Structures are given as structure tokens and as C-alpha cells.
Amino acid sequence: MHEEQGDPEREAFGVLPDNWNAAQIFFSCGTQWRQDKNGVLIGLRYDALDIVMRHSSETDSSDAFARVQIMESAAVDEARRMAPRT
DSSP: OOOSTTOHHHHHHTOOGGGHHHHHHHHHTTTOEEEOTTSOEEEEOHHHHHHHHHTSSOSOHHHHHHHHHHHHHHHHHHHHHHSOOO
């Protein structure tokens, strides 16, 4: 994981330092999305999120979970916005 200050990958994503660990957890769950029948994201698989969080270096799991949920909600909103109208 890239946790050093001034890391170019961190800066490319524009992640605030307080959100970096939660963002790493979120990105690690990239293959763990539930989708509707049209393939549109509807949310993360929380069983998989729990496993990722247990293997992370995050010490405040409640805070990290809340931050990941905010990212999840934004991703779902964007996926719905971009989905073709049926």
C-alpha cells in the first residue's frame, strides 16, 4: 500500500489523508460489487468488505466502514446516472 506523504498515486486520486485507509479498503473491494439484472452496481458485498477490513491496517473499523459506505453510495449514484435508460 502507498502510505507515504507525497505519494504520486495518492495525489492522482485526490484522496484526503484522513480518508486514505478507507479508500484503500474501498479500492480493494473492486471486484466485490453486487449488480442488478442490468449489470448496474447496487452495493458492495459486505461479507467481502468485512474480510478486507480485517486484513487491513485500519484500527478504527467503525469509522472506516462509515467512510467506505459514503464512497459506495457515491459510486452507486454515479453508476445509476451513467446506466442506459431501459
